[in-house]
Amino acid sequence: MKVKLGEEVGYSIRFEDKTTEKTRIKYMTNGMLLREYLVDRDLPQYKVLILDEAHERTVGIDILFGLLKETIKRRPEFKLIITSATLDADKFSIYFNKAPIIHIPGRTFPVEKLYLEEPEMDYIQSGIETIMKIHLTQPPGDILFFLTGQEEIDSTCSIINEKVQKLDKRYPKLIALPIYASLSTEQQKRIFEPAPPFTRKCIVATNIAETSITIDGIYFVVDSGFVKQKVHNPRLGMDQLLITPISQACADQRAGRAGRTGPGKCYRLYTEKAYLNEMPIVSIPEIQRANLADTVLILKAIGINNVIDFDYMDPPMHNTLISALHHLYAISALDDDGKLTQLGRKMAEFPLEPPLAKMLIVSEQFGCSEEVVTIVAALSVGNLFIRPKEKEEEADRRKRQLSSSAGDHLTMLQVYNNWIKNGKSPSWCKENYINFRSLYKCEDIRKQLIKIMKKYHIQLISSHNNPIPIIKSIVSGFFVHAAKRDPQEGYRTLVDGQQVFIHPTSSLFGRNPEWVVYHELVLTTKEYMREIIAIDPQWLIELAPAFYQKSDGTQLNERMRKEKLKPLFNGVKKDQKPWKVSHRTTIGPSYH
Incomplete structure (x- = not known):
């Protein structure tokens, strides 16, 4: 078309927007289109929308199906085109009120x-x-x-x-x-x-x-x-x-x-x-196997409060939705009536998993937002280290030199800060077996997150090398992912007593602190915890009092004895709607 990218033709992806007021053709991810629904559910800025690769059936695509179906009802002139190479066209046509199907033969070779x-x-x-x-x-x-x-x-x-x-x-x-x-x-x-x-x-x-x-x-x-x-x-x-x-x-x-x-x-x-x-x-459609906490959060931010009865093409499992509501309530994104809190509304504005968004927002209160925004950006990128097959020992030695004894989050922070101190040097990255591409991406994401923070007047404050506020911010978002060392082997998660292990690539591997919080679980030969930080168990009670409860004195000498945790929703009433609260009992450990 011989136009400058970002003017007549532009794109918008997570952490990057290349559009202007001149833009007439805009490419974007499903997630970015979902975020535009936060501004206006009628999408008045668009006359025609093409939803490509619909067969992938990601959570974002499935949620957009339901939202766009409503937009079409309110805007008869709005045109929606759904394209795919492998789509079950009849199923989609029925869902969109018998929309016409057009087959375009493609050229392929054997x-x-x-x-x-x-x-x-x-x-x-x-x-x-x-x-x-x-x-x-x-x-x-x-x-x-x-x-x-x-x-x-x-x-x-x-x-x-x-x-x-x-x-x-x-x-x-x-x-x-x-x-x-x-x-x-x-x-x-x-x-x-x-x-x-x-x-x-x-x-x-x-x-x-x-x-x-x-x-x-x-x-x-x-x-x-x-x-x-x-x-x-x-x-x-x-x-x-x-x-x-x-x-x-x-x-x-x-x-x-x-x-x-x-x-x-x-x-x-x-x-x-x-x-x-x-x-x-x-x-299997992603919506039937994924964590829906971020999906429920954005639906509620859009104004759809009853997420159970939303018009899904393939409805998710009921208990998955209830689990999402429980989790959002536990991290203070929802109130007792299942509605968004002020914190929850802020969380919805960040293109992050809800626990990461909360961790970032509360870091200002703990006086460490400058460090936490770096950690969140690094977690969004993935692994910063390279481990070439023929240089594993040398790579491991270099990693140990850059690692923090407190855990992986602070290791990521140290790596990023050292990279900045060394002038973003590619040779420093090569020497220390660091993925320089990941660090540049981390820097870019960090800048984008700071823009959103400024929009909501979240100040950049440094903890000046004090790790405690940083770890408390992490616990505030990820307290559900807490685990205690098992005297026999590995760790036990606090929520369900599941046996898990520290991943061999973790900076805590071999150190085995008594209590940890992790970012995610990965199942390979064992159930491994990834991105782990050592914690003080008292912080769980301090930062998540509605989720964790200290055992009474009669249980002090009974290891791993479990007790019921406090309800995730306070004041449960018999007439409450199922989308608001689940009667599932959550079991957790006794600890002292």
């Missing part, structure tokens, strides 16, 4: 699917070996390798790039490039650039490359068969980050990436039997 003869336990190593074999034996064409997350991808790219250095010069070069959601826009652009002469690209990606982006020149796909998903357990009130098998529909989408430019091949790192018998046909 893809040969190759399966393993026997199951392979290490899909990363198997994938790397397959990529090297493709590079050395197959004709020109770029490779796309599907993995589950940033750590796997960064590590795999490092290994591939190191292996290529050892190849005989008569072979073409191979460049491994990462792609995942937390990469900056500039970094993501690299995967679309043509490879230099006598060079093959290998894109190592999360499921973001299944449908959300199209990369020209891909002739070979290597599919691990796995995806990383956050799954909410409403019984425990906890999120678990699980690596799970993909569905057959996702596997077919991945294979299809090899057939966009010409005939291609898909190397599946699983057996055909596993594809036919072990993979579900389609993926």
